[in-house]
Amino acid sequence: MNLAFFRTKGNRYSIAALLGALEDLETKLAIIDKPEKLFELPDNFYIALSFMSSEAPDQINLAKELIRKEYRVIAGGSHASARPLKLLKYGFYAVFTGEAEETLRSFIKEPRPGLWRPSSPIILDNFPPFSLKYKAFSPIEITRGCPFRCAYCQTPRLFGNKVRHRSLEKILEFARKSVAHGRKVARFISPNAFGYGSNNGISPNPDAIEKLLKGIREAGMREVYFGSFPSDVRPESVTEEVLDLVKAYCNNKTIVIGLQSGSERVLSLLRRGHSIEKALYAIELISKKGFVPYVDMIFGFPFETEEDVQKSLELSLFMHEKFGAVIHAHTFMPLPGTPFENLTAHISPGTLKLLGRFSSKGIIKGQWQKQVDISAEISSLEE
Structure with a gap:
């Protein structure tokens, strides 16, 4: 089989993992980084698109053009997992839901059109985290699956609620x-870095974390980043002991932590599973240990009242002034496959103005303005 992956900024880590999973198969693989180059491929190539819902409008339009040129286009990723039948109706040759390491291998051995679903969660140790053969590197995925059920998030719907860790031996081998x-x-890569090695993915396992970070250093790594993108942390997992380990072994000056709202009412609707008090305790601890808390907040939930928004803005200012936090602002996106998929984002002009004012003062960072348009595009796909 001849298979070409279209690699983007949004899917480069996923592509690296898939290429690692295919290294031992007899197949001709190509990695294409520019969309126009896809149209130069011979027509006997299958073209693989992997994309998030935020990328779906552009990726679907690209696929339609390729299909008109009689290419066989296959799809995977979070959007394909949430809307597989719709993509098949668009003319995709095959659609892969959930984890694709095993199903894509089966497809290459015996390609058939239609829907491909994994039979069970994969064991991370059975596959490389990236590809040496194809020189496609990425951060090492140490944990997959999320025990939480946040109503706006696709991750637990894509990888399940059971937490799976890559073994220390395998991590250090690839390091x-x-x-x-x-x-x-x-x-x-982890949905909650401080949950590595724990049974539930929540309560920290300091011994496992120390062995990981110490081993990574001994493997010859010059710099180590843990608890910063793409391995954020949950408030429930932040402890003095874990922060001391990060300080001892790592280079990051920031810790990325999710809060999402300054309203207890909204947190409950989001199914976050923690209180504002719990999050503030974690953020204060991060600050006391000498890190800059980088706090995720989401604006634009249609059920937010003016009072809810005001609470989020006031809490953002408080965290910045009290703990030196930087607020990473997001616009709510109605991601397919989540309980909030049928909602429509709404941010008032007044809120946008205040976010802009906070941004000019260095209190808030992020691409919330761009995400307003992306959110609307996602909603239009569902019409």
């Missing part, structure tokens, strides 16, 4: 291989 290839900056 050493990275160093051997001159890649000496270690980052990790």
